[in-house]
Amino acid sequence: MNNSHDAEANRRKEKVALVSILVSALLTIAKAIAGFSTGSLALLSDAANSLLDVGATTLTWLAVREAHKPADDQHHYGHGKFESMSALAETAFLFLLSGVVAFEGIRRLSSGAHYVEPSWTAGGILAVAIAVDAWRWWTLKKVARETNSEALEADALHFSTDLINSIFVLIALGLAALGYQAADALIAIGVSVYIAFAGFGLARRTIANLLDTAPKGLAERVQAVADSVPGVASVGRVRVRPAGSIVMGEVEVDVSRTLPLERVSAIRDRVAQAIALDLPRSEFTVTASPVQLDSETIQERINLIAHKNHLPVHHVTVQNVNGRLSISLDLEIDGRTKLGHAHIAATRLEDALREEFGSDTEVETHIEPLEIDPLVGQDASDDILSLVKAALSVWAADTHDIHDIHQVRVRETSCGYVVNYHCRADPLLDIAHVHAEVDALERLLRQEIPHIARVVGHAEPARLEA
Incomplete structure (x- = not known):
């Protein structure tokens, strides 16, 4: 995640929540004055709603500040759930307001005490409140969507109910001015029902988040x-x-x-x-x-088992003899290891291969000495180098497919001569054939110069003539 982007998003959330607190406080005071002056239950319920907004938005601001704190020793997954807790608290405010307004509306209807005295001042305050709530709802919804904030989304929903509530209260005052006094209480009850439904939808989403319900899809x-x-x-x-x-x-x-x-x-x-x-x-x-994948080859499985046992292998040969799997390979073990210990390692590998391929699998291992430490050596004399070059050129001609011997290097070590050389072969030949020819050249070279310990021949593709 981009840290600078997250920090900017967090600042935006805090700023919009703080502005919302200040606006809610001013609207609460204005609506309360108008409600007491007119005696409108709908307007007083709207003022009470705005008062609850002050508490709800303050809680949202505090939750937003807390939610973006990084993980610590007590909160290994961060503090994001604070937003969910804030949203849940707001639903409690909505249900409380809905119940109080519905109770008072029913009481007024049953007692007949529902006289309302409309005024232009109250209408003007409501018009301003409608405009402000529309702006707050749009701003909070936009920021909540951009920052994926549950707390701000709950605030936006809360203010959408305020917006609708204020519109209906304005309608109620208009109907009261026309002589329909009961409309005030009836609209207040209707708004309480709407608030309850809105709160239920918000509570359901918030509880789902608190219960770690995975977002659909x-x-x-x-x-x-x-x-x-x-x-x-x-x-x-x-x-x-x-x-x-x-x-x-x-x-x-x-x-x-x-x-x-x-x-x-x-x-x-x-x-x-x-x-x-x-x-x-x-x-x-x-x-x-x-x-294990179905596409694994037997060779891959053998190499994997050898690797798990920390044993290098090469020259792996796999046969199917009369329906029975037969595996033979060269096993490299530190040349200083005693035969008894080397045989234990070889047996361990053989047992692991039989466990993988079946107890009736035939496994044969050829133990070769592995040089663990680098050999200390020096360039051989010019006479030895010339002798090796000449022998390679002569014997390469006998192989027919190997030619252009070059980059010949001979090093003298305590174990004997180490020979490295490059050669060329037809690029259309397969690897098995080229390898056999290089091996044949090595055997002939060893016959010519017995003190050779190692020969490494690197075959390169010859350039094809146009």
Whole structure:
């Protein structure tokens, strides 16, 4: 999330809530004066509503200030729920107001005490109140939508009821001036019913947020975003919950178990970035679980098991002999390790392979010494280098497919000579054929120069003639 953008959004929420407090206080005083002067229950109920607005908007302002505080030791998921608590408190104010107004309206109708004395002053105050409430409702709704603030949305709904209430009160005063005195109490009762319904709708949404009810369709949206990231085999559980003006959640994705840890970490980061791009005001924790995919080859499974046992292997050969799986491989173990310990490691790997592929699987391991420490060496003499170059050129001609021997280097070590060279071959030849030819060249070179410990031949594709 963008910290500067969030800070600006928080300042806007606090500012609009503070302005709302001041306006509510002024309207309360004006409506109360007009209500007592006219004796209108509808107007007095409107003044009482504005008085409650002062308390509600003050609570909203305090909740907004508290909600954007970062997570701490007591609130690991932040303070966003303060907005939900503020919205719930406002619904309580709405229900209280609705009950008081309805009770007084019914009492006046039953007793016949419903004389109202309309005045132009009261009408003017109501007209101003209607304009102010319309402006407040539009402003709060706009900011609430832009910042995803539950508290400001509750305030906006509250002021929409004020707007409608003031309109009906103005109608009631007009009807009273025409001689319909009972209209004041009847409209007050009708407004109380409307306020109760509005409060019920707000309470239902707020309680859903407090109970961590996932926004409809959001989990499916997050799942689709995560599933589109390359490397994700499938998306497991997705959990989403609202937290004030942001959405928080957890996403579990499945990745191939053959991937290295760095690759798995990169996939997890890309999923989090994709979700943040699609839902800017969100915080999601992404976990990746390695699973076996149907597309895994036997070779990949063997390499994975060897890697888990921290044993390097090469020259892996897999056969199917009369319906029985046969695996043979070269196992590299520190050359200083005693045979007994090396055999234990080889047995451990063989047992792990049988557990993976079945107890009747035939497994054979060839133990090779692995040089753990770098060999200390130096460039061989010019005579040895010339001898190796000449031998490579002669024997390469006998292979027919290997040619253009170049970049020959010979190093003298305590274990013998280490030879590195480059050569070229037809780019249309397959790897297996080229590898066999390079191996043949190595064997011939070793026959010529017995003290060679290691030969590394790097084959490059020859340029095709046009």
